[in-house]
Amino acid sequence: xKAMLAGFALIAVIAVGADFALERAGFSSQDRNSGxxxxxx
Amino acid sequence: MPRLIFAFVLTxxxxxxxxxxxxxxxxxxxxxxxxxxxxxxxLEDILARxxxxxxxxxxxxxxxGNPDAAAAITQQLGTLGGQSDPELWRALRYNSADLRxxxxxxxxxxxxxxxxxxxxxxxxxxxxxxxxxxxxxxIGLLAVFFLLRGRIRIDGTKTGHTVTRFExxxxxxxxxxxxxxxLLGLTGLLTLFGRxxxxxxxxxxxxxxxxxGSKWVHNSVSWAFMLALVTVFVMWVAHNIPNKWDLVWxxxxxxxxxxxxxxxxxFNAGQKVIFWSVILFGASISVSGLSLLFPFEMPLxxxxxxxxxxxxxxxxxxxxxxxxxxxPQEEMQLAQLWHAIVAFVLxxxxxxxxxIGTLGMEGAYDAMGSGEVDEAWAxxxxxxxxxxxxxxxxxxxxxxxxxxAE
Numbered sequence: 017x018k019a020m021l022a023g024f025a026l027i028a029v030i031a032v033g034a035d036f037a038l039e040r041a042g043f044s045s046q047d048r049n050s051g052x053x054x055x056x057x
Numbered sequence: 058m059p060r061l062i063f064a065f066v067l068t069x070x071x072x073x074x075x076x077x078x079x080x081x082x083x084x085x086x087x088x089x090x091x092x093x094x095x096x097x098x099x100l101e102d103i104l105a106r107x108x109x110x111x112x113x114x115x116x117x118x119x120x121x122g123n124p125d126a127a128a129a130i131t132q133q134l135g136t137l138g139g140q141s142d143p144e145l146w147r148a149l150r151y152n153s154a155d156l157r158x159x160x161x162x163x164x165x166x167x168x169x170x171x172x173x174x175x176x177x178x179x180x181x182x183x184x185x186x187x188x189x190x191x192x193x194x195x196i197g198l199l200a201v202f203f204l205l206r207g208r209i210r211i212d213g214t215k216t217g218h219t220v221t222r223f224e225x226x227x228x229x230x231x232x233x234x235x236x237x238x239x240l241l242g243l244t245g246l247l248t249l250f251g252r253x254x255x256x257x258x259x260x261x262x263x264x265x266x267x268x269x270g271s272k273w274v275h276n277s278v279s280w281a282f283m284l285a286l287v288t289v290f291v292m293w294v295a296h297n298i299p300n301k302w303d304l305v306w307x308x309x310x311x312x313x314x315x316x317x318x319x320x321x322x323x324f325n326a327g328q329k330v331i332f333w334s335v336i337l338f339g340a341s342i343s344v345s346g347l348s349l350l351f352p353f354e355m356p357l358x359x360x361x362x363x364x365x366x367x368x369x370x371x372x373x374x375x376x377x378x379x380x381x382x383x384x385p386q387e388e389m390q391l392a393q394l395w396h397a398i399v400a401f402v403l404x405x406x407x408x409x410x411x412x413i414g415t416l417g418m419e420g421a422y423d424a425m426g427s428g429e430v431d432e433a434w435a436x437x438x439x440x441x442x443x444x445x446x447x448x449x450x451x452x453x454x455x456x457x458x459x460x461x462a463e
Contacts, residue, residue, distance in 0.1 A: 017426060017427070018225070019225050019228030019229045019231075019232060019425075019428070020228070020229075020232040020236075020425075020426075022225075022229045022232075023228070023229045023230070023231070023232030023233040023234075023235070023236055023285075024232065024233075024236045026229070026233050026281065027233055027236050027237050027240070027278060027281040030277075030278075030280050030281040030284060031274070031277035031278045031280065031281060032277070033280075034277050034279075034280040034281075035273070035276070035277045043351070045352075048352075049161075051160075
Protein backbone atom coordinates (compact mmCIF):
# COMPACT_ATOMS: atom_id res chain seq x y z
CA UNK A 17 0.00 0.00 0.00
CA LYS A 18 2.85 2.36 0.86
CA ALA A 19 4.49 1.63 -2.49
CA MET A 20 1.21 2.40 -4.26
CA LEU A 21 0.78 5.72 -2.47
CA ALA A 22 4.43 6.58 -3.11
CA GLY A 23 3.91 5.82 -6.81
CA PHE A 24 0.81 8.02 -6.96
CA ALA A 25 2.62 10.82 -5.15
CA LEU A 26 5.46 10.53 -7.66
CA ILE A 27 2.95 10.92 -10.51
CA ALA A 28 1.70 14.17 -8.97
CA VAL A 29 5.23 15.50 -8.44
CA ILE A 30 6.34 14.64 -11.99
CA ALA A 31 3.14 16.08 -13.51
CA VAL A 32 3.42 19.41 -11.70
CA GLY A 33 7.19 19.51 -12.32
CA ALA A 34 6.79 18.78 -16.04
CA ASP A 35 4.14 21.45 -16.44
CA PHE A 36 6.27 24.00 -14.59
CA ALA A 37 9.47 23.08 -16.46
CA LEU A 38 7.89 23.14 -19.92
CA GLU A 39 6.16 26.43 -19.18
CA ARG A 40 9.48 27.93 -18.02
CA ALA A 41 11.28 26.52 -21.06
CA GLY A 42 8.83 28.34 -23.34
CA PHE A 43 6.98 25.31 -24.67
CA SER A 44 3.48 26.67 -24.28
CA SER A 45 1.51 27.08 -27.51
CA GLN A 46 1.42 30.81 -26.88
CA ASP A 47 5.21 30.98 -26.73
CA ARG A 48 5.78 28.62 -29.66
CA ASN A 49 3.14 29.79 -32.10
CA SER A 50 2.60 33.47 -31.53
CA GLY A 51 4.72 36.57 -31.44
CA UNK A 52 4.67 40.10 -30.16
CA UNK A 53 2.39 41.08 -33.04
CA UNK A 54 -0.36 38.76 -31.83
CA UNK A 55 -2.54 39.99 -29.03
CA UNK A 56 -3.86 37.05 -27.03
CA UNK A 57 -5.08 38.75 -23.87
CA MET B 58 4.05 -20.68 -35.02
CA PRO B 59 6.11 -17.52 -34.25
CA ARG B 60 6.21 -16.84 -38.02
CA LEU B 61 2.44 -17.15 -38.17
CA ILE B 62 2.00 -14.77 -35.24
CA PHE B 63 4.44 -12.32 -36.83
CA ALA B 64 2.55 -12.47 -40.14
CA PHE B 65 -0.74 -11.93 -38.31
CA VAL B 66 0.53 -8.91 -36.34
CA LEU B 67 2.11 -7.44 -39.46
CA THR B 68 -1.06 -7.85 -41.51
CA UNK B 69 -3.14 -6.36 -38.71
CA UNK B 70 -0.82 -3.37 -38.36
CA UNK B 71 -0.72 -2.73 -42.08
CA UNK B 72 -4.48 -3.08 -42.37
CA UNK B 73 -4.97 -0.47 -39.66
CA UNK B 74 -2.49 1.88 -41.31
CA UNK B 75 -4.07 1.35 -44.70
CA UNK B 76 -7.48 2.03 -43.19
CA UNK B 77 -6.18 5.31 -41.81
CA UNK B 78 -4.48 6.37 -44.98
CA UNK B 79 -7.23 4.96 -47.15
CA UNK B 80 -9.44 7.73 -45.79
CA UNK B 81 -7.32 10.22 -47.64
CA UNK B 82 -6.80 8.13 -50.76
CA UNK B 83 -9.49 8.23 -53.34
CA UNK B 84 -10.28 5.09 -55.25
CA UNK B 85 -10.01 5.24 -59.02
CA UNK B 86 -13.29 4.97 -60.86
CA UNK B 87 -13.89 5.17 -64.64
CA UNK B 88 -13.68 8.84 -65.70
CA UNK B 89 -17.16 10.23 -66.44
CA UNK B 90 -17.83 12.20 -69.60
CA UNK B 91 -17.02 15.85 -68.91
CA UNK B 92 -16.91 17.03 -72.52
CA UNK B 93 -19.95 19.27 -71.95
CA UNK B 94 -18.02 21.36 -69.41
CA UNK B 95 -14.76 21.27 -71.31
CA UNK B 96 -13.18 18.96 -68.70
CA UNK B 97 -14.33 20.95 -65.67
CA UNK B 98 -16.49 19.34 -63.03
CA UNK B 99 -20.06 18.54 -63.90
CA LEU B 100 -23.28 18.77 -61.97
CA GLU B 101 -23.07 14.99 -61.54
CA ASP B 102 -19.65 15.37 -59.84
CA ILE B 103 -21.10 17.86 -57.37
CA LEU B 104 -24.17 15.74 -56.68
CA ALA B 105 -22.03 12.61 -56.22
CA ARG B 106 -19.92 14.41 -53.63
CA UNK B 107 -23.03 15.61 -51.87
CA UNK B 108 -24.29 12.03 -51.78
CA UNK B 109 -21.07 11.15 -49.98
CA UNK B 110 -19.72 9.08 -52.90
CA UNK B 111 -16.03 8.96 -53.69
CA UNK B 112 -15.17 11.16 -56.66
CA UNK B 113 -11.76 10.90 -58.27
CA UNK B 114 -10.78 14.56 -58.24
CA UNK B 115 -7.58 14.01 -60.21
CA UNK B 116 -9.09 15.87 -63.17
CA UNK B 117 -9.39 18.99 -61.00
CA UNK B 118 -6.42 18.67 -58.68
CA UNK B 119 -3.98 18.33 -61.59
CA UNK B 120 -5.56 21.16 -63.65
CA UNK B 121 -3.46 23.87 -62.04
CA GLY B 122 -1.90 25.44 -65.14
CA ASN B 123 1.61 25.18 -66.44
CA PRO B 124 3.96 28.08 -65.71
CA ASP B 125 6.60 26.49 -67.92
CA ALA B 126 4.32 26.89 -70.95
CA ALA B 127 3.31 30.41 -70.02
CA ALA B 128 2.83 32.96 -72.74
CA ALA B 129 5.55 35.60 -72.94
CA ILE B 130 4.93 38.60 -70.75
CA THR B 131 4.32 40.76 -73.84
CA GLN B 132 1.65 38.41 -75.18
CA GLN B 133 -2.03 38.26 -74.37
CA LEU B 134 -2.59 36.80 -70.83
CA GLY B 135 1.19 36.54 -70.43
CA THR B 136 0.97 38.38 -67.13
CA LEU B 137 -0.84 35.41 -65.60
CA GLY B 138 2.35 33.33 -65.73
CA GLY B 139 0.70 30.26 -67.26
CA GLN B 140 -1.93 29.98 -64.55
CA SER B 141 -5.43 31.32 -64.84
CA ASP B 142 -7.12 32.48 -61.67
CA PRO B 143 -9.23 29.29 -61.34
CA GLU B 144 -6.07 27.23 -61.82
CA LEU B 145 -4.31 29.17 -59.08
CA TRP B 146 -7.21 28.71 -56.70
CA ARG B 147 -7.33 25.01 -57.55
CA ALA B 148 -3.63 24.75 -56.69
CA LEU B 149 -4.33 26.39 -53.32
CA ARG B 150 -7.31 24.08 -52.82
CA TYR B 151 -5.20 20.96 -53.39
CA ASN B 152 -2.13 22.29 -51.59
CA SER B 153 0.09 22.14 -54.67
CA ALA B 154 0.61 25.89 -55.14
CA ASP B 155 4.14 27.21 -54.98
CA LEU B 156 3.41 29.12 -51.80
CA ARG B 157 5.86 31.00 -49.65
CA UNK B 158 5.07 32.36 -46.21
CA UNK B 159 7.16 34.79 -44.20
CA UNK B 160 6.23 33.29 -40.82
CA UNK B 161 4.83 30.10 -39.36
CA UNK B 162 6.89 27.61 -41.37
CA UNK B 163 5.50 24.76 -43.48
CA UNK B 164 2.35 24.62 -41.35
CA UNK B 165 1.31 28.12 -42.40
CA UNK B 166 1.94 27.24 -46.04
CA UNK B 167 -1.03 24.89 -46.07
CA UNK B 168 -4.10 27.02 -46.74
CA UNK B 169 -6.63 24.27 -47.43
CA UNK B 170 -6.12 20.88 -45.81
CA UNK B 171 -8.94 18.54 -46.71
CA UNK B 172 -7.32 15.60 -44.88
CA UNK B 173 -8.87 17.19 -41.80
CA UNK B 174 -12.30 16.00 -42.87
CA UNK B 175 -11.13 12.38 -43.20
CA UNK B 176 -9.52 12.64 -39.77
CA UNK B 177 -12.65 14.10 -38.22
CA UNK B 178 -14.87 11.46 -39.83
CA UNK B 179 -12.62 8.63 -38.69
CA UNK B 180 -12.25 10.03 -35.18
CA UNK B 181 -15.95 10.64 -34.73
CA UNK B 182 -16.91 7.36 -36.41
CA UNK B 183 -14.90 4.13 -36.45
CA UNK B 184 -12.44 5.23 -33.76
CA UNK B 185 -15.12 5.88 -31.15
CA UNK B 186 -17.24 2.97 -32.31
CA UNK B 187 -14.65 0.19 -32.53
CA UNK B 188 -12.59 1.56 -29.62
CA UNK B 189 -15.64 1.75 -27.37
CA UNK B 190 -16.81 -1.72 -28.33
CA UNK B 191 -13.33 -3.12 -27.79
CA UNK B 192 -13.31 -1.92 -24.17
CA UNK B 193 -16.91 -2.90 -23.46
CA UNK B 194 -16.37 -6.25 -25.19
CA UNK B 195 -13.29 -6.95 -23.09
CA ILE B 196 -15.18 -6.18 -19.88
CA GLY B 197 -18.09 -8.35 -21.08
CA LEU B 198 -15.82 -11.28 -21.94
CA LEU B 199 -14.12 -11.04 -18.55
CA ALA B 200 -17.52 -11.02 -16.83
CA VAL B 201 -18.55 -14.14 -18.75
CA PHE B 202 -15.21 -15.77 -17.94
CA PHE B 203 -15.65 -14.93 -14.27
CA LEU B 204 -19.15 -16.43 -14.24
CA LEU B 205 -17.93 -19.61 -15.93
CA ARG B 206 -14.57 -20.10 -14.23
CA GLY B 207 -14.98 -18.18 -11.01
CA ARG B 208 -12.03 -17.01 -8.99
CA ILE B 209 -8.81 -18.98 -9.41
CA ARG B 210 -8.22 -20.08 -5.85
CA ILE B 211 -5.16 -21.30 -4.04
CA ASP B 212 -5.29 -25.11 -3.93
CA GLY B 213 -5.39 -26.29 -0.33
CA THR B 214 -4.69 -23.95 2.52
CA LYS B 215 -2.22 -21.11 2.79
CA THR B 216 1.04 -21.99 4.49
CA GLY B 217 1.29 -18.78 6.48
CA HIS B 218 4.90 -18.39 5.29
CA THR B 219 5.46 -15.62 2.79
CA VAL B 220 8.19 -14.78 0.29
CA THR B 221 9.01 -11.36 -1.08
CA ARG B 222 7.73 -11.25 -4.64
CA PHE B 223 8.42 -7.60 -5.46
CA GLU B 224 10.65 -5.12 -3.63
CA UNK B 225 9.38 -1.65 -2.68
CA UNK B 226 11.05 0.06 -5.64
CA UNK B 227 9.54 -2.45 -8.08
CA UNK B 228 6.06 -1.95 -6.66
CA UNK B 229 6.45 1.82 -6.65
CA UNK B 230 7.51 1.82 -10.32
CA UNK B 231 4.58 -0.48 -11.13
CA UNK B 232 2.08 1.79 -9.39
CA UNK B 233 3.56 4.89 -11.00
CA UNK B 234 3.07 3.24 -14.38
CA UNK B 235 -0.35 1.86 -13.46
CA UNK B 236 -1.67 5.06 -11.89
CA UNK B 237 -0.44 7.25 -14.72
CA UNK B 238 -1.85 4.87 -17.35
CA UNK B 239 -5.27 4.86 -15.73
CA LEU B 240 -5.26 8.66 -15.53
CA LEU B 241 -4.13 8.91 -19.15
CA GLY B 242 -6.73 6.34 -20.23
CA LEU B 243 -9.59 8.10 -18.45
CA THR B 244 -8.62 11.58 -19.63
CA GLY B 245 -8.06 10.24 -23.15
CA LEU B 246 -11.53 8.68 -23.14
CA LEU B 247 -13.03 11.94 -21.82
CA THR B 248 -11.35 13.81 -24.66
CA LEU B 249 -12.58 11.36 -27.29
CA PHE B 250 -16.08 10.69 -25.96
CA GLY B 251 -16.87 13.91 -24.07
CA ARG B 252 -18.80 15.44 -26.93
CA UNK B 253 -21.10 12.43 -27.35
CA UNK B 254 -21.21 10.95 -23.84
CA UNK B 255 -21.06 13.98 -21.52
CA UNK B 256 -22.07 17.13 -23.37
CA UNK B 257 -25.63 16.01 -24.29
CA UNK B 258 -26.35 14.99 -20.69
CA UNK B 259 -24.34 17.29 -18.43
CA UNK B 260 -24.03 20.28 -20.75
CA UNK B 261 -21.27 22.12 -22.54
CA UNK B 262 -19.91 23.83 -19.44
CA UNK B 263 -19.27 20.55 -17.61
CA UNK B 264 -17.77 18.98 -20.73
CA UNK B 265 -15.54 22.00 -21.25
CA UNK B 266 -14.35 21.90 -17.65
CA UNK B 267 -13.59 18.19 -17.92
CA UNK B 268 -11.74 18.70 -21.20
CA UNK B 269 -9.60 21.53 -19.87
CA GLY B 270 -8.72 19.39 -16.84
CA SER B 271 -8.18 16.32 -18.99
CA LYS B 272 -5.81 18.21 -21.25
CA TRP B 273 -3.65 19.33 -18.34
CA VAL B 274 -3.64 15.90 -16.72
CA HIS B 275 -2.99 14.08 -20.00
CA ASN B 276 -0.11 16.33 -21.06
CA SER B 277 1.54 16.45 -17.62
CA VAL B 278 1.02 12.90 -16.35
CA SER B 279 2.38 11.52 -19.62
CA TRP B 280 5.90 12.26 -18.34
CA ALA B 281 5.37 10.05 -15.29
CA PHE B 282 4.12 7.28 -17.59
CA MET B 283 7.16 7.52 -19.86
CA LEU B 284 9.58 7.59 -16.95
CA ALA B 285 7.93 4.61 -15.27
CA LEU B 286 7.82 2.72 -18.56
CA VAL B 287 11.58 3.03 -18.95
CA THR B 288 12.13 2.08 -15.29
CA VAL B 289 9.91 -0.99 -15.49
CA PHE B 290 11.59 -2.07 -18.72
CA VAL B 291 15.06 -1.84 -17.17
CA MET B 292 13.95 -3.64 -13.97
CA TRP B 293 12.12 -6.57 -15.51
CA VAL B 294 13.36 -7.12 -19.06
CA ALA B 295 15.80 -9.85 -17.97
CA HIS B 296 12.96 -11.82 -16.37
CA ASN B 297 10.78 -11.49 -19.46
CA ILE B 298 12.99 -13.14 -22.05
CA PRO B 299 11.00 -16.11 -23.39
CA ASN B 300 12.17 -19.54 -22.23
CA LYS B 301 11.17 -23.21 -22.58
CA TRP B 302 8.79 -23.04 -19.59
CA ASP B 303 6.63 -20.61 -21.52
CA LEU B 304 5.75 -23.41 -23.97
CA VAL B 305 4.65 -25.63 -21.07
CA TRP B 306 2.60 -22.74 -19.67
CA UNK B 307 0.94 -22.11 -23.04
CA UNK B 308 0.25 -25.86 -23.56
CA UNK B 309 -1.57 -25.96 -20.22
CA UNK B 310 -3.36 -22.62 -20.88
CA UNK B 311 -1.52 -21.25 -17.88
CA UNK B 312 -3.73 -23.22 -15.54
CA UNK B 313 -6.42 -20.63 -16.22
CA UNK B 314 -8.46 -23.29 -18.00
CA UNK B 315 -8.23 -26.60 -16.15
CA UNK B 316 -6.72 -27.45 -12.80
CA UNK B 317 -3.02 -27.75 -13.63
CA UNK B 318 -0.36 -25.39 -12.27
CA UNK B 319 2.36 -25.10 -14.92
CA UNK B 320 5.85 -24.35 -13.59
CA UNK B 321 7.16 -20.81 -14.12
CA UNK B 322 10.06 -18.58 -13.20
CA UNK B 323 9.49 -15.04 -11.89
CA PHE B 324 7.11 -14.30 -14.76
CA ASN B 325 5.01 -16.84 -16.67
CA ALA B 326 4.19 -16.64 -20.38
CA GLY B 327 0.96 -14.73 -19.75
CA GLN B 328 2.76 -12.11 -17.69
CA LYS B 329 5.43 -11.86 -20.38
CA VAL B 330 2.73 -11.11 -22.95
CA ILE B 331 1.47 -8.32 -20.66
CA PHE B 332 5.02 -7.02 -20.13
CA TRP B 333 5.90 -6.88 -23.82
CA SER B 334 2.49 -5.42 -24.70
CA VAL B 335 3.01 -2.66 -22.16
CA ILE B 336 6.55 -1.99 -23.34
CA LEU B 337 5.91 -2.08 -27.10
CA PHE B 338 2.47 -0.49 -27.18
CA GLY B 339 3.48 1.90 -24.37
CA ALA B 340 6.55 2.97 -26.35
CA SER B 341 4.46 3.46 -29.49
CA ILE B 342 1.90 5.51 -27.56
CA SER B 343 4.74 7.54 -26.00
CA VAL B 344 6.38 8.33 -29.34
CA SER B 345 3.11 9.35 -31.01
CA GLY B 346 2.25 11.24 -27.80
CA LEU B 347 5.50 13.19 -27.93
CA SER B 348 4.72 14.03 -31.54
CA LEU B 349 1.39 15.43 -30.32
CA LEU B 350 2.92 17.20 -27.31
CA PHE B 351 5.28 19.14 -29.56
CA PRO B 352 3.06 19.87 -32.57
CA PHE B 353 4.70 19.76 -36.01
CA GLU B 354 8.17 19.25 -34.53
CA MET B 355 8.30 15.44 -34.59
CA PRO B 356 6.61 14.23 -37.79
CA LEU B 357 6.61 10.42 -37.84
CA UNK B 358 4.45 9.01 -40.56
CA UNK B 359 5.89 10.15 -43.91
CA UNK B 360 9.27 8.65 -42.98
CA UNK B 361 7.71 5.47 -41.56
CA UNK B 362 5.57 5.05 -44.67
CA UNK B 363 8.64 5.52 -46.88
CA UNK B 364 10.47 2.78 -44.98
CA UNK B 365 7.44 0.46 -45.17
CA UNK B 366 7.14 1.15 -48.92
CA UNK B 367 10.84 0.44 -49.44
CA UNK B 368 10.42 -2.85 -47.60
CA UNK B 369 7.46 -3.59 -49.87
CA UNK B 370 5.17 -4.43 -46.98
CA UNK B 371 2.01 -2.55 -48.09
CA UNK B 372 2.37 -4.03 -51.59
CA UNK B 373 2.91 -7.49 -50.06
CA UNK B 374 -0.33 -7.10 -48.08
CA UNK B 375 -2.17 -6.10 -51.26
CA UNK B 376 -2.33 -2.34 -50.70
CA UNK B 377 -1.06 0.61 -52.73
CA UNK B 378 2.18 2.19 -51.51
CA UNK B 379 1.53 4.49 -48.55
CA UNK B 380 1.79 8.27 -49.14
CA UNK B 381 5.23 9.66 -48.38
CA UNK B 382 4.38 13.33 -48.78
CA UNK B 383 2.12 14.50 -45.97
CA UNK B 384 1.06 17.98 -44.93
CA PRO B 385 2.23 18.86 -41.38
CA GLN B 386 -1.41 18.79 -40.30
CA GLU B 387 -1.86 15.29 -41.75
CA GLU B 388 1.13 14.13 -39.72
CA MET B 389 -0.62 15.35 -36.57
CA GLN B 390 -3.91 13.75 -37.57
CA LEU B 391 -2.28 10.38 -38.19
CA ALA B 392 -0.33 10.66 -34.93
CA GLN B 393 -3.57 11.32 -33.04
CA LEU B 394 -5.37 8.37 -34.61
CA TRP B 395 -2.44 6.00 -34.14
CA HIS B 396 -2.04 7.20 -30.53
CA ALA B 397 -5.70 6.44 -29.82
CA ILE B 398 -5.84 3.08 -31.65
CA VAL B 399 -2.78 1.68 -29.86
CA ALA B 400 -4.04 3.11 -26.57
CA PHE B 401 -7.38 1.31 -27.02
CA VAL B 402 -5.55 -1.99 -27.60
CA LEU B 403 -3.37 -1.46 -24.53
CA UNK B 404 -6.36 -0.42 -22.41
CA UNK B 405 -8.13 -3.67 -23.34
CA UNK B 406 -5.04 -5.68 -22.36
CA UNK B 407 -4.66 -3.76 -19.10
CA UNK B 408 -8.32 -4.31 -18.19
CA UNK B 409 -7.63 -8.05 -18.45
CA UNK B 410 -4.44 -7.57 -16.39
CA UNK B 411 -6.33 -5.70 -13.67
CA UNK B 412 -8.96 -8.44 -13.62
CA ILE B 413 -6.49 -11.29 -13.14
CA GLY B 414 -4.45 -9.31 -10.62
CA THR B 415 -7.43 -8.55 -8.40
CA LEU B 416 -10.76 -10.33 -8.80
CA GLY B 417 -9.63 -13.18 -11.04
CA MET B 418 -6.98 -14.81 -8.86
CA GLU B 419 -6.77 -15.29 -5.12
CA GLY B 420 -3.49 -14.05 -3.67
CA ALA B 421 -2.32 -12.26 -6.85
CA TYR B 422 -2.91 -8.75 -5.52
CA ASP B 423 -0.57 -9.33 -2.56
CA ALA B 424 2.37 -9.46 -4.97
CA MET B 425 1.88 -5.78 -5.80
CA GLY B 426 0.11 -4.80 -2.58
CA SER B 427 2.40 -5.76 0.25
CA GLY B 428 4.97 -7.45 -1.98
CA GLU B 429 4.70 -10.61 0.15
CA VAL B 430 3.02 -13.70 -1.28
CA ASP B 431 2.09 -16.93 0.46
CA GLU B 432 4.41 -19.83 -0.33
CA ALA B 433 1.44 -21.95 -1.43
CA TRP B 434 0.51 -19.30 -4.01
CA ALA B 435 4.11 -18.94 -5.12
CA UNK B 436 4.46 -22.72 -5.44
CA UNK B 437 1.35 -23.02 -7.56
CA UNK B 438 2.03 -20.11 -9.90
CA UNK B 439 5.81 -19.58 -9.92
CA UNK B 440 7.32 -22.86 -8.69
CA UNK B 441 10.75 -22.47 -10.30
CA UNK B 442 11.09 -18.91 -9.04
CA UNK B 443 10.10 -20.03 -5.51
CA UNK B 444 12.76 -22.78 -5.55
CA UNK B 445 15.35 -20.23 -6.69
CA UNK B 446 14.37 -17.83 -3.90
CA UNK B 447 14.41 -20.57 -1.28
CA UNK B 448 17.77 -21.87 -2.54
CA UNK B 449 19.21 -18.37 -2.26
CA UNK B 450 17.94 -18.10 1.30
CA UNK B 451 19.46 -21.48 2.19
CA UNK B 452 22.79 -20.44 0.64
CA UNK B 453 22.67 -17.19 2.58
CA UNK B 454 22.00 -19.00 5.85
CA UNK B 455 24.70 -21.58 5.12
CA UNK B 456 27.28 -18.89 4.42
CA UNK B 457 26.35 -17.08 7.64
CA UNK B 458 26.58 -20.36 9.59
CA UNK B 459 23.08 -20.10 11.05
CA UNK B 460 20.63 -23.01 11.29
CA UNK B 461 17.23 -22.48 9.64
CA ALA B 462 14.31 -22.66 12.06
CA GLU B 463 12.02 -25.38 10.68
